[in-house]
Amino acid sequence: MAGIGVVVKGRFPRRRMVQVVVANILRYLFFGAARNWFRNIGSIAPALGSMTLLLLMSGLAGLGGFALHNLEQVEATQASLLHVYIRDNAASADVSSLWDRLAADTRVASVTYVTKSEALARARQIPGLPQLADASDSNPFPASFDVQMKSINDVAAVDTLVRRDNAVDPVYPTSYDSGAYQRIQAVILAIAVAGLAFLAMLGFVAVTVTINSVRAAIHSRREEVTIMQLVGAPRWMVRGPFVVEGAITGALAGAAAGLVTFGLTMAGIAEGAGSFTQFAPGITATVAAAAAAIVFATGITLGSGSSLVSVRRHLES
Amino acid sequence: MTRAYGSRLALDDVNLALEPGELTFLVGPSGAGKTTLLKLINRELRPSKGEVWVDGIAAHALKPSRVADLRRRVGVVFQDYKLLPRLTALENVAFGLQVGDLRVSDDEATDRALDALEAVGLGDRGSSFPHQLSGGQQQRVSVARAMVTQPRVLIADEPTGNLDLETAWQIMDLLEDIAAYGTTVLVATHNVEIVRRLQRRILTLVDGRLVRDQPAGGIGEMAWLASASS
Numbered sequence: 066m067a068g069i070g071v072v073v074k075g076r077f078p079r080r081r082m083v084q085v086v087v088a089n090i091l092r093y094l095f096f097g098a099a100r101n102w103f104r105n106i107g108s109i110a111p112a113l114g115s116m117t118l119l120l121l122m123s124g125l126a127g128l129g130g131f132a133l134h135n136l137e138q139v140e141a142t143q144a145s146l147l148h149v150y151i152r153d154n155a156a157s158a159d160v161s162s163l164w165d166r167l168a169a170d171t172r173v174a175s176v177t178y179v180t181k182s183e184a185l186a187r188a189r190q191i192p193g194l195p196q197l198a199d200a201s202d203s204n205p206f207p208a209s210f211d212v213q214m215k216s217i218n219d220v221a222a223v224d225t226l227v228r229r230d231n232a233v234d235p236v237y238p239t240s241y242d243s244g245a246y247q248r249i250q251a252v253i254l255a256i257a258v259a260g261l262a263f264l265a266m267l268g269f270v271a272v273t274v275t276i277n278s279v280r281a282a283i284h285s286r287r288e289e290v291t292i293m294q295l296v297g298a299p300r301w302m303v304r305g306p307f308v309v310e311g312a313i314t315g316a317l318a319g320a321a322a323g324l325v326t327f328g329l330t331m332a333g334i335a336e337g338a339g340s341f342t343q344f345a346p347g348i349t350a351t352v353a354a355a356a357a358a359i360v361f362a363t364g365i366t367l368g369s370g371s372s373l374v375s376v377r378r379h380l381e382s
Numbered sequence: 383m384t385r386a387y388g389s390r391l392a393l394d395d396v397n398l399a400l401e402p403g404e405l406t407f408l409v410g411p412s413g414a415g416k417t418t419l420l421k422l423i424n425r426e427l428r429p430s431k432g433e434v435w436v437d438g439i440a441a442h443a444l445k446p447s448r449v450a451d452l453r454r455r456v457g458v459v460f461q462d463y464k465l466l467p468r469l470t471a472l473e474n475v476a477f478g479l480q481v482g483d484l485r486v487s488d489d490e491a492t493d494r495a496l497d498a499l500e501a502v503g504l505g506d507r508g509s510s511f512p513h514q515l516s517g518g519q520q521q522r523v524s525v526a527r528a529m530v531t532q533p534r535v536l537i538a539d540e541p542t543g544n545l546d547l548e549t550a551w552q553i554m555d556l557l558e559d560i561a562a563y564g565t566t567v568l569v570a571t572h573n574v575e576i577v578r579r580l581q582r583r584i585l586t587l588v589d590g591r592l593v594r595d596q597p598a599g600g601i602g603e604m605a606w607l608a609s610a611s612s
Contacts, residue, residue, distance in 0.1 A: 085487040089480055292464050295424070297454035297482035297531070300447055 093302060098309035105282050109314055112271070112278040116318035116367060119264075119271040124326030124360040126260045128348060131356075133253050135347035144246035145217040149210040149227050150234040153181075159232035167212055167227070172219040177211040184209060207234055217246065268367075275314065275371035279307055280379045290380065304376045308369050315368020322364065323357035330356070383432030383442070385418050385590075392418040394590040395432075400568060402534070404598075405561035407577045408570040410587035416570040419587070420537045423568070424456050425449050437534040454482045457528030457565075461540035463520040465512040471523045472508035475499060478527040498526035502556055518549030525556050529565075536560055538569045542576065550576060 102109065149167075151160060167176045179187070184206035214220050220241060228238035283290065293303050330353035333345070385393040393415045400406055408416050421427040422434050425441045434441040437455050444452055465474050475495035480486050486494075499505050502522040512520050521541060528536055538557065542550035554569075554576055561567040571577065577584060586594035 081487075082485055086484045088488075089484040089486075093481060093484075288464065289466055292466060292478075293481050294449075295426075295453060295458050295464075296478040296527070297450045297452075299450040302481060302484075 094305045095309055098306040099313065101282070101286070101306060102310045102313050105285065105310075108281045108285075109278050109310075112275040113314050113318055115267075115274045116271045116315060116364065117321050119267040120319055120322030120360050120364050120367075121325055122267055123264055123363065124322055124356050125329070126264055127359065128326070128330060128345070128353070128356050130257065130260065131352065132345035132348050133256060135345075137250065137253050139346055140246060140249050141217065145214045145220060146240075147212040147214060147220050147223060148179075148240035149212055150237055150239065151208040151210070151232055152234040153207065155232040159230070163227065163230050163232045164210065167210060167223075170223065172215055172223060174213045174215045176213075179209045179211055181206060181208045207237075271367065272371045272374075275311060275368060276375040276378075278314075279311055279372045279375035282307060282310065283376070283379050304373075304380060307376045307380070308372045311372025311375075312365050312369035315364040315366065315371075316361070317364075318368065319361040319364020323360040326360055327353050327357040383422060383429040383434055385415075385422060385427060386430045391590045393422070393429075393587075396587070396590075396592045398585060398592060398595065400535075400566045402566055403561055403564045404583060405558060405567040405569065405580070406583040406585060407580075408568055408585050408587065409572070409574075409577060413589075414587040415590040416587055417539055418590075420458075420539050420568065420570055423535065423537055424458060425452050450482070454531055455534045457531065457533035457536040459521070459524050459528050459536065459538035459541045461543040463512070463517075463524045465520055465523055465527075467512050470509050470511055471499060471504060471515065471519075471526075472496060474512070474523055475527045475530050479530050482531050494530055495526070498530040499523070501529070502526045503552075516549075517544050518546075518552060521545060521549075521553055522556065525553065525560075529560060533565065535566045535568070538567070538571075540571060541569060542571060542573050547575070554580065 149163070164176060164178070167173055181204050185204045188206055212223065214223065221243060224239050224241035227233055233239070290303055330348060331350060334348070334350065334353075383393060383397070384391065384395050396415075396419065408419065410416055418427065422429055423436055423441065425434075425444055429442050432442065436452060439452050439455070441452055465471075466477065469477055472492065472495050475498050476488075476491040479491045479494060496505065496508060499508050502525055504519060504522055504526070507515060507519060510519075512523070515523065521544075525541075536557070541557070542553055545553065550573060557567050557569060558580070581599050583598045584594070584596040585592060586596070
């Protein structure tokens with residue numbers, strides 16, 4: 066029986082002590098969590114799947130939201146830009162007079178004259194219109210004044226002012242469409258609300274599944290947790306591995322979703338550069354990479370956060 | 383101290399003090415409050431009323447974040463051993479050492495765990511997994527794990543409950559040795575034979591009340607013990 070209670074504690078140099086503490090933290094917190102994660106992959110799989118799906122949808126929805134925001138900006142700029150179409154046989158004096166009146170108007174920010182050939186060249190840049198432009202031997206696009214308004218609210222008044230002018234095309238005088246901007250805004254708002262509601266639902270499902278999978282992990286390791294608590298393991302050391310496991314789940318889900326988000330976006334950009342920039346303005350490779358990084362970070366946050374909630378609920382001190 | 387579960391009193395105004403180096407038996411029928419008392423010492427439970435002081439620490443007022451500090455001073459031995467099945471005997475003992483103190487290196491943990499296993503007579507079984515050990519051997523590993531951190535107090539809840547009498551005596555010999563080195567040892571047991579023969583201090587709980595505090599060596603007529611422990 067000799068030897069009981071005669072254990073000699075070594076006195077280490079400070080640097081050695083730090084190394085030992087770091088090694089033990091790595092082993093019990095991170096390596097232990099990774100080992101348990103692989104051991105429990107069967108119970109973790111549903112959480113991993115739902116979180117990957119959520120993050121993928123979030124990434125794509127985020128990019129969609131960014132594109133919608135840019136689209137709204139473009140539409141706002143477009144809506145405050147009034148095209149005043151010049152009749153083909155308008156007298157130069159009438160055109161000059163109209164220019165002078167528009168330029169002098171305090172509500173107008175700028176006036177730019179667009180020739181028929183410039184209008185044709187511009188039309189060729191718009192998806193679908195090159196065929197229309199080539200269908201006729203003559204140039205069907207009229208010359209115009211591009212009138213940039215200071216406020217979108219003054220567009221209607223200026224439209225009323227110019228549409229009966231002698232220089233203006235009587236059939237199709239301006240580009241003004243009352244209510245068009247409001248309709249676009251309403252559609253964008255509806256899409257955004259529906260998207261957010263869908264994401265909120267998916268988020269709830271993913272968080273719930275993750276919390277339950279961590280709860281299952283806690284129950285399956287109840288004995289180990291109890292022993293750790295009874296031998297005096299600090300609270301963070303008992304709870305930490307579960308949070309790390311959640312972070313691993315979130316990181317893997319985030320990495321997978323981020324890569325797919327990036328890949329799909331790049332494929333979209335590569336497949337139809339022209340039309341893609343029309344329908345998803347501002348979406349570039351850099352933006353796609355940033356979205357993938359955000360998705361990855363969100364995955365880690367979501368995984369560790371859900372685990373923390375579960376640990377706080379189901380693991381007493 | 384008093385501890386209630388709802389309207390039922392598990393411990394009713396129990397007042398006692400345990401001295402360093404003292405081995406004390408806690409006896410009483412099932413449901414008398416023995417396990418509740420041990421859990422109060424280890425701060426698995428808080429008293430409904432009263433105070434629990436362990437080696438100068440107010441266990442009754444301890445914040446959850448400070449409980450680990452107390453438990454490093456209190457070794458625990460269970461009836462069902464509570465060894466981790468995927469760890470060897472040596473790893474189980476070292477595990478108890480390192481999770482309680484991260485400053486313990488692998489080498490030091492191995493050395494100290496091996497010392498502890500040798501002290502309980504299992505120096506040559508360090509590489510065995512729990513399922514490869516007998517019940518008595520597993521309990522000795524459990525004792526080694528409880529002692530390797532050099533706790534000031536050791537509580538044992540029915541440590542011989544799953545063992546035959548010969549093995550039970552081996553465990554009790556270990557607990558006596560531990561007490562001889564200055565550790566306060568409190569053993570909850572139903573084993574009347576062991577309690578009679580060792581003639582240590584005996585605390586008797588019945589229906590949550592401390593009905594008898596028999597000092598060590600003061601064994602006279604002990605007919606009451608059989609009925610109290612049944």
